[in-house]
Amino acid sequence: MAARARSEERRAEIVRAALEVIAERGYRGATLGAVAERVGLTQQGLLHYFSTKEALLVAVLAERDQWDAVPARSWRLELLxxxxxxxxMRPGIVQTFSALLGESVTEGHPARAYFTERYAAVRPSMETVLRAEYGACLPSGLTPAQAAPLLVAVMDGLQFQWLLDPDAxxxxxxxxHFLTLLEGPEPPSSKG
Amino acid sequence: MAARARSEERRAEIVRAALEVIAERGYRGATLGAVAERVGLTQQGLLHYFSTKEALLVAVLAERDQWDAVPARSWRLELLxxxxxxxxMRPGIVQTFSALLGESVTEGHPARAYFTERYAAVRPSMETVLRAEYGACLPSGLTPAQAAPLLVAVMDGLQFQWLLDPDAxxxxxxxxHFLTLLEGPEPPSSKG
Structure with a gap:
């Protein structure tokens, strides 16, 4: 029991170290070797916890999802x-997310399940946010279910454009501007 | 001179073959070996034309850009x-585009220049389409310059969600639905 707790603690420590290495050196620099060195393990020792770079990066992204998570009822578009x-302000992790998302659409990629499940959860979650804010129909005329995949697509798509050319x-x-589109041309009705 | 023309013809033939292999076997199946076999070259012979898989795939994507291109004045949102x-209806090439786009945001990737230049051209081109259709201000209140990167982001972002889960x-x-957002809730004014 103590051994298992120690193992999970070690795993969490590796994920935190990987996040640091990603922030400093980006996706390509975040090698298993660099992460092992940071936590004082041999690369062989690290493989005991994460057998591939992809598995480690998916663990980092899943951990970020946890940190970014806000209780569903507290979400508002402003928070997005x-x-x-x-x-x-954190290009390393956005780059890691985007690079792995790209790879994940190829056949048999180890991150495919993570991303498929993530979107299957994120779309309804965004739908809930939109419904809480606007009810059954947005000022722009779309339903929350129609707007949710667009909200997610815009966030992902803008990240690629920004990573490739941050100045542009x-x-x-x-x-x-996208939120302006969702809200429609009228100013949103103010609630007392 | 004849040799150069023959060489360019051969190059074009390889790109067409690569597109076929991509359509049939997807991104991972489109190996240099598979493409070489299709055009009756050894892999060594193919390397004379394209030194890496990435270089070949970028040539395929650039060729697709040419085919998809419509004279700027003829573009309308309906065509998008x-x-x-x-x-x-062509998941193979969309998968190749998306996978390579993902890789391209990593340091020193050979496809980075292609994508950076592509977006630097596509954003103003979309802006022109939007201006031709709506003038200086869209019904939704955005300017064409504000809407253009969103249009591109939505197309890219939806491709990832669709590739990961085509049924969803x-x-x-x-x-x-996104075009509905751009047009705003009013029906667009009809022109005689």
């Missing part, structure tokens, strides 16, 4: 805007 | 809708 602006794309401002 | 629906995401319908 903050999340996009926050992401613009202001991710936060662009996402703000 | 048709393009998205057409893409839903109707790419054409979802893109249609």
């Amino acid at each position: 805007q903050s999340l996009v602006e926050y992401n613009a 794309v202001d991710m936060g401002a662009a996402f703000g | 809708q048709s393009l998205v629906e057409y893409n839903a 995401v109707d790419m054409g319908a979802a893109f249609g």
Whole structure:
């Protein structure tokens, strides 16, 4: 029992170290060797916890999902805007997410299940946010179920444009324009 | 001179063969060996034309850009809708685009220049389409320059969701909803 707790603690420590290495050196620099060195393990020792770089990176992304998570009832679109602006300050993890998302669409990729399940959860979660904010129909005329995949697509798509050319794309401002689209041309009705 | 023409013809033949292999076997199946076999070259012979798989795939994507290109004045948003629906029928090339886009955001990737230049051209091109259709301000209140990166982001982002789970995401319908957002809740004013 103590051994298992120690093992899980060690695993969490490796994931945190990987996040640091990603932040400093980016996707390509985040090798198993670099992460092993940071936690004082041999590469062989690290393989005991994560057998591939992909498995480690998926664990990092899943951990980020946990950290970014907000209780469903507390979510509002404004928070998504903050999340996009926050992401613009952490290019390493956004790059890792985007690179792995790209790889995941290829046949038999180890990250495919993670991303498929993630989107299957994120779309309904965004739908809930939109329904809580706007009810059954957005000011723009879309239903929450129609708008949710677009919300997710815009966030992902802007990340690629921004990573490739950070000076040309202001991710936060662009996402703000998308929220303007969702809200429609009228100013949203204010609630007392 | 004849040798150069022959060489360029051979190059074009290889790119067409690669497109076929991609359509049949997807991104991972499109190996240099498989493409070489299709055009009756040894892998060594193919390397004379394309030194890496990435270089060959970038040539395929650039060729597709040419085929998909419509003279700027003829573009309308409706054509983009048709393009998205057409893409839903060719998963192999969309998968190749998406996988390579993902890889391209990593340090020193050979496809990075292609994608950076592509987006630097596609954003203003979409802006021109939007301006031709709506003038200086869209019904939704955005300027064409604000809407263009969103249009591109939605197309890219939906492709990832669709590739990961084709049954859950109707790419054409979802893109249609985005066009509804751009047009705003009012029906667009009809022109005689």
